[in-house]
Amino acid sequence: MFESFxxxxxxxxxxxxxxxxxxxxCGCLIGTLVGVLPGIGPISGVAILIPICATVTSGLPADxxxxxxxILLCGVYYGAMYGGSTTSILINTPGENSSVCTCIDGxxxxxQGRGGPALAICAIGSFVAGIISVIGLLLFAQPLANVALxxxxxxxxxxxxxxxxxLSGLGSKSxxxxxxxxxxxxxxxxxxxxPISGVARLTFGNYELYSGIEFLTLAVGMFALGEVFKTILTRDYAxxxxxxxxxxxxxxxxxxDCAPTILRCSIYGFFQGMIPGCGASLTSFMAxxxxxxxxxxxxxxxxxxxxxVAAPETAxxxxxxxxxxxxxxxxxxxxxxxxxxxxxxxxxNITPGPLLFQEKPDIVWxxxxxxxxGNFMLLVLNLPMVKVFAKIIExxxxxxxxxxxxxxVFGVYxxxxxxxNLAFMLATGVLGxxxxxxxxPIAPCVLSLILGSMMENNLRRAMNLYNGDxxxxxxxxxxxxxxxAAVLWITVPQILKRRxxxxxxxxx
Numbered sequence: 001m002f003e004s005f006x007x008x009x010x011x012x013x014x015x016x017x018x019x020x021x022x023x024x025x026c027g028c029l030i031g032t033l034v035g036v037l038p039g040i041g042p043i044s045g046v047a048i049l050i051p052i053c054a055t056v057t058s059g060l061p062a063d064x065x066x067x068x069x070x071i072l073l074c075g076v077y078y079g080a081m082y083g084g085s086t087t088s089i090l091i092n093t094p095g096e097n098s099s100v101c102t103c104i105d106g107x108x109x110x111x112q113g114r115g116g117p118a119l120a121i122c123a124i125g126s127f128v129a130g131i132i133s134v135i136g137l138l139l140f141a142q143p144l145a146n147v148a149l150x151x152x153x154x155x156x157x158x159x160x161x162x163x164x165x166x167l168s169g170l171g172s173k174s175x176x177x178x179x180x181x182x183x184x185x186x187x188x189x190x191x192x193x194x195p196i197s198g199v200a201r202l203t204f205g206n207y208e209l210y211s212g213i214e215f216l217t218l219a220v221g222m223f224a225l226g227e228v229f230k231t232i233l234t235r236d237y238a239x240x241x242x243x244x245x246x247x248x249x250x251x252x253x254x255x256x257d258c259a260p261t262i263l264r265c266s267i268y269g270f271f272q273g274m275i276p277g278c279g280a281s282l283t284s285f286m287a288x289x290x291x292x293x294x295x296x297x298x299x300x301x302x303x304x305x306x307x308x309v310a311a312p313e314t315a316x317x318x319x320x321x322x323x324x325x326x327x328x329x330x331x332x333x334x335x336x337x338x339x340x341x342x343x344x345x346x347x348x349n350i351t352p353g354p355l356l357f358q359e360k361p362d363i364v365w366x367x368x369x370x371x372x373x374g375n376f377m378l379l380v381l382n383l384p385m386v387k388v389f390a391k392i393i394e395x396x397x398x399x400x401x402x403x404x405x406x407x408x409v410f411g412v413y414x415x416x417x418x419x420x421n422l423a424f425m426l427a428t429g430v431l432g433x434x435x436x437x438x439x440x441p442i443a444p445c446v447l448s449l450i451l452g453s454m455m456e457n458n459l460r461r462a463m464n465l466y467n468g469d470x471x472x473x474x475x476x477x478x479x480x481x482x483x484x485a486a487v488l489w490i491t492v493p494q495i496l497k498r499r500x501x502x503x504x505x506x507x508x
Contacts, residue, residue: 004142011365015373019064020071024370027072028377031079035099036087037400042080042337043443044227046073047219048404050344051411066348067363071370073344074324077337078130078371081280081317082378085122086386089115089309099316101288105301105308116248116386118309123382124250125262125314130375132266133273133321137368140274141357145329148354153461154472158482160455163332164448165486166275175494177440185445188213189452196460208420215343215450217412221425222442223340224408226432231401233433248386250306258310261291269315273322280316280323280335287315321371327352328364331454336443343450351454 014020034045053072057065084099089106102122109118151159164182191202192212203209250258265287272283291311292301301308326332331353333339345352356364412425435442466472474480 004138007142007361007365008138008369010362011367011369012372014067014362014366015071015369020068020366020370021373023068023072024075024374025377027075028079028082028374028381030072031076031081032083032378032381034076035080035083035085041227042077043340044223044404045076045080046337046340046344047223048407048411049073049076050216050340050347051220051414052407053344054347055411055414062349063360063363066345066350067366069348070341070345070350070363070367071374073341074367074371075374075377077341078317078320078374079378081313081320082123082126082382084316085309085313086119089118089122099284099312101284101312102309104288105303105305108302108304109306109309112304114304114306117250117254118306119386120248120250120383121254121258121306121310122313123379123386124255125258125265125310126317126382127375127379128262129266129269129314129318130321130371130378133270133318133324134368134372134375136270136322137324137371141325141329141364141368144325145354145357148330149358151354151478152476153458153465154476155478155482157455157458157462158473158476158479158486159330159332160451160458162482162486162489163326163330164444164451165489174439175490178444179490181435181440181442181445182448185448186452186455188218188445189449189456206420208418212453213424213449214416214421215446216347217416217421217425218428218449219340219343219446220408220412221428222432222435222446223336224404225425225429226436226442228401228405228408229429229433230437248383254306257297258306261295261307261310262314265291265311265314266318269318270322272315273319274325280319283319284312284316287311324368324371328356328367329354331356333447333450336446339443339447339450343446346450 015024030049031042031045034042050069050073053069057069060068085102085106088099088102089110106115106118106122109115187202189212191209193200193203193210200210268287268290269283272286273280288308288311291307292298295301295305295307295311297305297307320337323333323335323338327338327342331342331351333342333352342352350356350360350363408425409422413419413422432442462472463470469475472479473483
């Protein structure tokens with residue numbers, strides 16, 4: 001604990017450097033805007049900014065560029081969690097999936113003339129959740145990384161299998177479609193020249209593919225351009241009338257009513273977020289359902305209860321902090337956004353996992369410290385500027401969509417200087433629209449592309465170490481544990497789902 005605190009103080013020195021403070025502020029501001037504007041979401045926001053970060057920091061030393069860029073991208077991540085509540089409350093349109101529950105009571109409060117206190121309690125709850133998440137990172141990150149250092153290559157391979165199945169199991173209504181997209185990502189990860197044998201795999205004679213499928217191209221295409229095509233083709237943007245915010249600050253009674261809810265949901269959301277695959281959306285739904293059962297004011301839920309606003313918004317911000325633990329300590333991104341963040345880390349030659357705390361302590365602890373600073377920045381930004389952000393909702397889509405498309409194109413080209421990658425990005429953008437439309441989630445595909453090469457390397461190391469004995473997958477206790485957990489993660493929900501259908505049939 002004391003060792004972690006010492007590292008954290010060193011991280012504070014890194015995070016408080018003027019350039020890193022500027023990047024943290026920009027990330028928080030951009031993230032809030034991303035959350036406020038419906039349809040963009042944290043995944044698209046982070047994906048769009050990766051090439052911009054790479055371009056802006058290209059003249060800096062490698063570690064400084066990586067630290068500043070990751071601080072900015074993480075600021076976008078949790079800033080979007082803050083901003084997503086604004087449209088939910090004022091026009092009954094969630095800015096992103098984790099803000100769906102906020103609509104239920106938030107919009108009712110806005111119609112009653114209490115939109116300001118609802119937005120303020122979101123900011124306060126998110127701030128408390130962010131602080132508790134940083135404390136949780138301080139307590140659990142280093143010990144978990146130390147434990148993970150004892151994992152062998154077979155256990156690491158099986159752990160990544162668990163990470164893939166966890167995200168696939170919750171990525172879509174259809175488990176089969178999620179697993180299909182995971183398989184597609186793993187196939188894409190094999191494209192290029194084999195680093196050991198030197199044989200070209202799945203390149204079809206195209207030299208542009210010898211270096212493999214670029215994560216950046218796939219992520220920006222599927223997430224950012226996919227949303228652009230969706231907005232254009234379905235007119236999927238907010239058109240509702242914005243309710244006036246009115247008085248902003250909550251009353252003392254509001255704070256008294258929400259205090260237990262905020263504390264409970266902060267702790268619950270953090271630990272729920274640590275589980276790969278859960279994500280902020282599921283956590284916010286679960287927190288709302290929990291508070292609806294145990295809150296003293298539960299009879300007013302759905303009618304404008306301020307606790308019904310505090311619960312999901314606090315939980316989803318706490319979950320975003322909790323999701324950083326498996327990402328940083330184990331190298332397992334549990335959500336779509338942390339998968340994109342992991343890709344960004346690898347782009348800057350930083351490999352998430354237990355060795356990160358030994359090899360790059362200044363970067364990882366600087367990032368954790370910046371999360372504390374960023375939460376203070378977000379509180380200062382959100383409370384006074386609530387009415388300003390409410391006006392941003394009215395930005396016409398015909399201005400917003402071309403800007404996102406232009407940033408995506410110029411950003412990818414500036415980093416890679418390849419027309420082929422631009423064409424590939426456009427093609428994946430089309431897929432990013434059509435695949436989710438037909439129930440095929442894209443997050444498992446991107447995650448498996450990122451983890452694919454790491455899985456292959458660990459499996460090869462294990463096969464060399466154990467003379468090709470594949471049975472070591474089940475002979476190694478840790479490997480067996482992770483594989484059993486992966487199988488249960490997939491099968492148990494399917495069994496429960498089938499049993500539920502059987503019960504319905506018997507009742508009818």
